[in-house]
Amino acid sequence: MKARYQYRFYPTSQQQQSLAQLFGCVRVVYNDALAICKQSQKKPKSAELQKIVITQAKKTEQRAWLSEVSAIPLQQSVADLEAAFKNFFDSCKGKRKGQNVGYPKFKKRTSSQSARLTRGGFSVKGQGVYLAKMGIVKPIWSRELPSEPSSVTIIKDCANRYFLSFVVEVEPVQLDAKNQSVGIDLGIKTFAVISNGEKAVSPCYKALDRKVRQLQRKLARQHKDSKRRSKTRIQIAKQHNKTAQQDC
Template identity: 30%
Template sequence: MTKVIKGIKLRLYPNQAQTNLIWQMFGNDRKVWNLMLDMAQQRYHNNPKSQFVNEYGMNYLLKRLKQEYPYLKLSDSTSFLVVNHNLALAFKALFKHRGGYPRFKSRHQLRQAYTGRSVCRVEAKRRMKLPKLGSIRTSKTGQLTHSKIKRYTLSYNPTGRYYLSLQVETEVEQLPKTGQSVGIDVGIADLAIASNGIKYPTFNAHWHEKQVIKWQSKFNRRKNIAETAVNQWNHSHKTIKEDLNDYQNWQKARMIKARYQKAVANKRQDYLQKLTTDLVRKYDVIVIEDLKAKNLFKNHHLAKSIANASWRQFRIMLEYKCAWYGKKLITISAKDTSRICSKCGFNSGPKPLKIREWTCPQCSAHHDRDINAAVNILRRGLKAVG
């Protein structure tokens, strides 16, 4: 048994009073972030040589803020500590030239969330007790058995649903050893090609993706009509003004579009989870290429296909599952893995992507391009670890 930190996500079903309080807490966290950020800006403008107020200093100011804005007391107090921690990290990244200047948060953002460190516990199979909110109905909580909750994040996404993301400490059992090793080459037509010749196809959800395109078009058209109507009304009426949110038709299209987009994301996540778990169960040693997906996105002909394949997410899942279950993941350089003959080691040079099979000019061995690369990956990985 090994102790690990896992993330578990539950759906929430708040009543009207809880919904109102949730949105109040979203606003309170946003208020604290904006106040602290504004304070840092004003302090710098007044005296550029002044010392930056660190996380401890911002936490010290929270008591004064609650006196000035009494409604902040409605929130879980630990959520403000998380806000200050995140803002301090953002400034540290800025000072080290690893990120841009922190931005003010808006209530118009489609995704709202707050994170707390207070104690929350399971009350029943479909019910949890959260700070300030009390008992709230959820999806099944069976995954939380024998787990210690470290922190929680309550979020609202564009689909109109509320979710509770929990960071828990739990124990996992080591998977039995199989004595098998495999090299994996990632691709576009097939997500993963194993050195033993097995090919795992890339995820696809064609119907849902068509619906996303369809409703994106409807959303754009309806929003454009609403904006035109608002501008015409406000131009002709000086006393009574309309707002874009007064028109509901485009908002319905936005909600439907978001739900289809979420369905595609959920299906992709489920496919990757099942595939990576299957690989970790079958093999003790897995060797993959250290690909820089960010650089590959510069090819606009392949960017969408690479993003759909989710190479980065595939690797992340393999990394933490191998660590959990006592397996070994090895990453190697991707240089020349598809050019070298796996039989004799001859480097045949670069080939266009459309060439999927080739014959070695030196030993006349016929290769499937992807399987040959996977075999080279496995050999290079095993050689690297002796």
């Protein structure tokens, strides 16, 4: 069974520049491939898209800077687009369960950024992780990896936090089903009351919600694409992270 293990890391200023360049290249390759799919009557295959938006694009003056980053995350970006189209087509045909999946959208610079590296593009070396054409970053190992990871996704969220998300193989946990059931009563003042007597108190979000509303009003008054608006957007994202991580 596959699972994800995510760790936060703090890149140096030089590594931040390299990561920004990597995220930009991945985003451009994805958007270029999506634009070609939208213009084509029949969707090109993944191998053909990679040839156009990566191999041939590197030879042009407009996209020559794609050669400055590893080719692996660029190839994975096209593979991610292929998976997005598969999910969309399966959803339209009723083959995919759950909520309907929409048509793939272009990636934005202001959204969460990510780049995926498979084996050959990274390696775990002691307390550090080597990333191709970038060097070694040192994540905060909050827990050990249960097995050798098959891939790692570098993530930069909207609050400018950096994470490494590893895909690893784990053994399913077998639990003894005897006397494992408990009753849970959900409430308003008390979030949950468990039949064994334990209680979970509801967190108070009033102060955080008030701060978010103030920042959102401030954001609405600022000019689009301005530095102040970008700064306010990051502040709102940080407030949402505080709300999500609020303890009882």
